[in-house]
Amino acid sequence: MPCPNDTCTPVSPVTRLPPRMLIAALFVCGTSAANANDARTPAAKEALASFNPSLLKSRGIDSRVADYFSHTPRFAAGTRRISLQVNGNPRGTLDARFDSDGQLCFDKALLEQAGLKLPEAGLPNAGCDDFLARYPQTQSTLRPARQEVELVVPAAALRAPDDDSGLYHRGGVGGLVNYDLLGQASEFSGDRRRYYSSSTELGFNADDWIVRSRQSYTVQNGTRNFQNLYTYVQRTFVEHKVLAQAGEINTANSVFPGASITGLQVFPEQALYGKSKQGATVTGIAQGQARVEVRQAGALIYTTLVPPGPFSLTDIPLLNSNTDLDVQVIETNGERRRFNVPAASLVQFNSSAPGYSFAAGKLRTFNAKGMLAPMMATGSGSWRVSPANLLSAGVMLADNDYSAVAWSLGSQLTADTSLNLRNTLSHAGQQQLKGHEVSAALSTQFTERFAGNVNATRRSTGYRELLDTTYTQTSRYRHDRRVDQYGLGLSWSNPLLGGFGLGYSTSLSAGSHKSERLTASWNKNFEHFSVSTNVEHSLGHQAQSAKDRRDNRNYRDYRDDTAVYLSVSVPLGGSRSLRSYANKRDGITRLGASFNDNSNEFASYSVSAERNQQGKRDDLSANANLLPRYTSVSLGYSQSGNDSTSYNGQLRGGVALHGDGVTFSPYPLNDTFAVAKVGDVPGVRLDTPSGPVWTDGTGRAVVAQVPAYQRTNVEVRTTSLPRNLDIQNGYKTVMAGRGSVQALDFPVVTSRRVLLTIAALDGAPLGKGLPVFGAANRFVTTTVEGGKAFITNHDIEAPLTMHMANGGACRLDFSLPDKPDLEVYFEKAQARCTPL
Structure with a gap:
């Protein structure tokens, strides 16, 4: 059927079109003919929209349907599930309300999910805001056929979370228990060894106050060791953008970070100024399945199991950022390798923010023998001297006649280059020593594919940190003070040649102990497989007595040591892969192959077989990682020849205690968390920042890690709902203040x-x-x-x-x-x- 006056493109055959498309086609033809060359306003034109009654009747369409769709594309009246976009950004799905004319209701739920400002006078939960009158530039596009609504709003209509602390959800009461349990049993050459460790964190949140206590307990061959790493209370005062802590804490001073004290402190709340890194990264190569222990200032801060080959441990929770990490790699046969991660290369996890810091208390020694615990106080200030430069300065005093002053400068030289400088002057009165420390760290992205970083720390002979002045003459730690530290890292990638990495670090202690470590890597993806090579080379020189050598007979610490690891991986589809590898250390070559299956979200496993070329010995191992919804489980088994067998198991997770009961989590709970409820439906999956979680028998699940003062999205995986249920809104945006315990409700309705x-x-x-x-x-x-x-x-x-x-x-x-x-x-x- 041609259009009148050729004012629109004909659609043929119209009888094959769905009713709504047919109506739209007829509508276009009818209105185009009526409004050709019409200069009246769109509103006036819309009022003239009409259909040809006889044509509609010939197609079997009731005229009342035409009347309903006669104005513009619109939704049917009532509540409709739609996808929402604001200024081109997706905002999830929700149940939106439409009036009898198909117009969108800007109710409270829609405004909050869209990130739009609420009216100053407030808005009832069931009321509709006259948003278009408040912001007449707003453009609202309704797409009923696609169940979508797109809003384009002026910048003034958007909420600014960084500038309005009232937007952050506060309050709530809840307790938590985080646990990390590790057990390992080994038998080799008639010798049996047992190792157990328990790292727990207890605490509760109440009205934005946070109370936490973390403990570490280890049992090794009958020797027990217990350490209380910290117990403290804290609260963020959002109006002043500061965080206050009291108890066993680690100072967060901008120029004197990391001292462990029993006392109190106040410092700027970093999360209100921007994101900051929260831990360190340790890399190495394990000969076989091994246990890695990371210590700082004599305290065991992290332990885990790693499979054979290269490993990278990220987000290690540091006690401070200016004390070296002592890393031990303990193989199943008892052999230990030890290396040092210089403090100069650690992530500065307490990045400075503008403002003032103050801390005072008694130094903690973690029960180390031969150490004193003086009272100390420190204060500092940080100033944004320009948008790209932050200057900090401070002072530290202790009652053992120790004092120090320091300054630091953080500069963003270019968009891809940052520089950090730090200088400290110290005076140790009891030792009658004065000295200084200078450190610098530079990182840059030379090109899109080439990046590098370099760091250096130089200390004069008389320089002392506060911790150095607490060791007595009989302390065995007195020679561990590092004088010089240098580090270098480079990375480069090429589409043809692959990716290359190079790292080098060296340090020299006051006891004439020099250690060097070189790491290199190469990887390349081919069409049907990938290849990677890792090299680790350690050099160390230290005079040892005969007794020291006997005591350290199982250690390979600070001695020349070279390891090379080559692997070829072939993907098999469905998150399965086959990997073959060759490993050489100390002249011993091992060849092996492993199969990995990560195709199941609840369980993954790997099996491997290895051949010791020199020892003519076959090794077997198997590992499984399970996620049984409410905890995380790792199991492992290895056998080396006929005389060595090892078993291990690890259990991790958290427990949230709240007003409605107890809910288990497969992930440890952070200082800010939420409890979600999806009706009373068990087994519903939710996607959270920490990973997927599932509701328990009461319909509840824990959102274990909610970043403070940031937008956090939690979404229900609707495919996991029973078929007779619909969810009103499966997408929530949380703006949580630190220490709050949020209750997220996802109401469901029974559908037929x-x-x-x-x-x-x-x-x-x-x-x-x-x-x-x-x-x-x-x-x-x-x-x-x-x-x-x-x-x-x-x-x-x-x-x-x-x-x-x-x-x-x-x-x-x-x-x-x-x-x-x-x-x-x-x-x-x-x-x-x-x-x-």
């Missing part, structure tokens, strides 16, 4: 979906395009081929009528079982069209 096959009283099937109306002539749907119509929820129980193209009407009569069939997505039923 029915596909009706409508026939006349004589059983003859009806045609397509016939409109179905509910109460008050509310449009519900139209029939498709064979007289089929899809209805849901309240439409099933409400009286339904259908209007014919000839003007007649009938009542739809059908019956359903009392209980829906949960094994199908929708039910089927026969309906009779009874004339009214």
